[in-house]
Amino acid sequence: MSADPTDHASPTKAGPPAARLRRFFDLPGPKGLPLLGNALQIKPEAFHQILEGWTEQYGALFRFSIAERDFLCVSDPALNASVLKQRPEGFIKGPRLVQVCKELGFHGVFSANGEAWRRQRQIVLAGLDPAHLKTFLPSIEVVTARLRARWFSDAQSDREIDLMTDLMRYTVDVTTCLAFGRNLNTLEGGDHDVIQQHLNVIFPTLARRVLAPIDFERWLPKPGLRQHVEALQGAVQKFIREERQHIERRPELMQRPENLLQALIAACDRESAGLSDEDLSGNVLTMLLAGEDTTANTLGWLIWLLHDHPDEWKRARNEVDAIVGAGQIPRSTDQLSQLDFVEACANEAMRLKPVAPINIVQAAHDVVIGDVAVPSGVFVTCVMRPAGVDANRFDEPKAFRPTRWIDGTHAEGERMMGAKRVVMPFGGGPRVCPGRYLALAEIKMVMATLLANFDIAQMRTPEGGPAEYMSLTMSPVGLTVHLSPRAVSTSS
Numbered sequence: 505m506s507a508d509p510t511d512h513a514s515p516t517k518a519g520p521p522a523a524r525l526r527r528f529f530d531l532p533g534p535k536g537l538p539l540l541g542n543a544l545q546i547k548p549e550a551f552h553q554i555l556e557g558w559t560e561q562y563g564a565l566f567r568f569s570i571a572e573r574d575f576l577c578v579s580d581p582a583l584n585a586s587v588l589k590q591r592p593e594g595f596i597k598g599p600r601l602v603q604v605c606k607e608l609g610f611h612g613v614f615s616a617n618g619e620a621w622r623r624q625r626q627i628v629l630a631g632l633d634p635a636h637l638k639t640f641l642p643s644i645e646v647v648t649a650r651l652r653a654r655w656f657s658d659a660q661s662d663r664e665i666d667l668m669t670d671l672m673r674y675t676v677d678v679t680t681c682l683a684f685g686r687n688l689n690t691l692e693g694g695d696h697d698v699i700q701q702h703l704n705v706i707f708p709t710l711a712r713r714v715l716a717p718i719d720f721e722r723w724l725p726k727p728g729l730r731q732h733v734e735a736l737q738g739a740v741q742k743f744i745r746e747e748r749q750h751i752e753r754r755p756e757l758m759q760r761p762e763n764l765l766q767a768l769i770a771a772c773d774r775e776s777a778g779l780s781d782e783d784l785s786g787n788v789l790t791m792l793l794a795g796e797d798t799t800a801n802t803l804g805w806l807i808w809l810l811h812d813h814p815d816e817w818k819r820a821r822n823e824v825d826a827i828v829g830a831g832q833i834p835r836s837t838d839q840l841s842q843l844d845f846v847e848a849c850a851n852e853a854m855r856l857k858p859v860a861p862i863n864i865v866q867a868a869h870d871v872v873i874g875d876v877a878v879p880s881g882v883f884v885t886c887v888m889r890p891a892g893v894d895a896n897r898f899d900e901p902k903a904f905r906p907t908r909w910i911d912g913t914h915a916e917g918e919r920m921m922g923a924k925r926v927v928m929p930f931g932g933g934p935r936v937c938p939g940r941y942l943a944l945a946e947i948k949m950v951m952a953t954l955l956a957n958f959d960i961a962q963m964r965t966p967e968g969g970p971a972e973y974m975s976l977t978m979s980p981v982g983l984t985v986h987l988s989p990r991a992v993s994t995s996s
């Protein structure tokens with residue numbers, strides 16, 4: 505229970521006087537049908553846009569329902585931050601998410617609650633901290649060099665590139681280096697069939713089942729799903745067995761693990777009350793679940809936005825040329841940390857196109873959010889984008905203006921200090937994304953490689969830009985490019 509006076513969502517007894525509170529069921533909201541509630545108004549692939557539309561219509565706090573589940577929708581950034589801060593005790597991951605993750609083999613730090621979450625979080629955090637990232641950079645560099653080689657080959661043959669497919673392969677390869685302790689090399693077709701074909705079926709199933717009004721697939725799974733789940737489990741068990749043998753040969757890895765899988769195995773084997781074998785495999789797969797789509801989709805949106813803004817593209821390229829060198833790829837975390845403008849571009853892309861535009865939690869007990877008394881069990885949907893595109897907080901809020909993220913270089917500098925707390929692409933509170941340093945490193949690696957080595961000869965998108973498609977995360981649809989090699993020496 506939090507007594508923090510900055511908390512705007514507090515357990516009932518610490519909140520405003522009961523007489524001034526609104527009751528959850530009196531809140532405004534879209535009219536629904538008996539039994540179904542608003543289920544028929546919600547298309548899962550546009551869920552975030554529907555909630556953003558309702559936010560404009562009904563305000564920062566409103567209610568809706570999907571079958572028997574009641575939802576409070578919150579878009580005020582202070583309220584959202586406060587809700588996210590009161591985890592894991594005050595707000596939990598809902599039973600549907602936990603159940604589906606368990607069935608599909610992905611139950612780990614992302615879906616765990618309470619003590620189980622706390623234990624797993626410590627281990628995952630240690631594997632993803634900035635210090636680890638440094639030792640991990642050479643592997644990211646190898647994967648980045650493969651992406652560059654693939655794009656060179658496409659550019660020289662004037663082949664159209666399905667950008668999102670390449671970016672997904674890149675993030676899978678980077679994440680598996682970390683999570684499995686090996687490079688699957690899906691970029692060059694390596695073990696692509698083993699992993700990627702299963703993920704392509706399992707990830708959409710997970711998203712569909714979590715968002716569906718009624719989880720029919722629990723009783724009627726799609727044909728073939730079980731085989732994909734079992735095959736993926738088999739592959740992961742094999743990686744774990746091999747890594748265990750590796751540790752047997754080099755026992756010092758128990759004390760100084762070199763990748764996340766080793767850290768998880770060490771924790772699992774060391775503490776009797778620690779992690780089970782199931783936790784181990786669940787967390788390995790959780791890394792793929794949390795690290796693939798998020799980073800690839802953020803890169804997709806960023807590449808599109810930067811291409812659409814030639815002045816910003818030029819400035820980013822000048823920065824990369826000065827720090828990394830034309831025709832090169834970044835070689836150190838030091839170089840990455842100097843790419844301030846590229847990072848500002850990423851922040852601006854995540855403000856306009858947050859790939860996790862909603863974050864759903866469940867009230868673990870009666871709670872007050874703002875001036876609303878919310879009963880235990882209600883799902884709280886934090887809608888993250890409206891605050892980031894609010895004209896009261898940002899000048900020209902819909903415009904792509906990366907300079908607003910560079911302190912002191914812009915009239916908005918002072919307001920932006922506050923705005924960093926308003927735009928929360930990585931979530932907030934104790935469950936804030938532990939992969940954010942890795943994600944930013946990947947984003948800067950790919951952007952620097954693209955800017956230093958290629959020109960975008962042509963980009964094809966639907967009229968008005970790529971459509972937003974919500975599945976596990978919000979992806980850009982219909983993004984294809986033709987690259988051409990930049991006219992500089994590329995020997996590196």
Ligand code: HEM
Nearest residue numbers: 613614794795798799802860930931932935936937939943
């Ligand atoms: C641009 C890329 C990424 C974005 C935008 C992103 C965003 C998020 C968000 C919004 C959350 C929920 C936070 C909350 O509930 O407050 C989250 C959780 C998480 N992310 Fe990321 N993420 C990214 C990349 C990654 C990567 C690369 C990894 C690791 C390989 C990762 C691992 C995780 C994990 C394990 C969690 C669950 C944490 C917990 O519940 O304790 N993410 N991420």
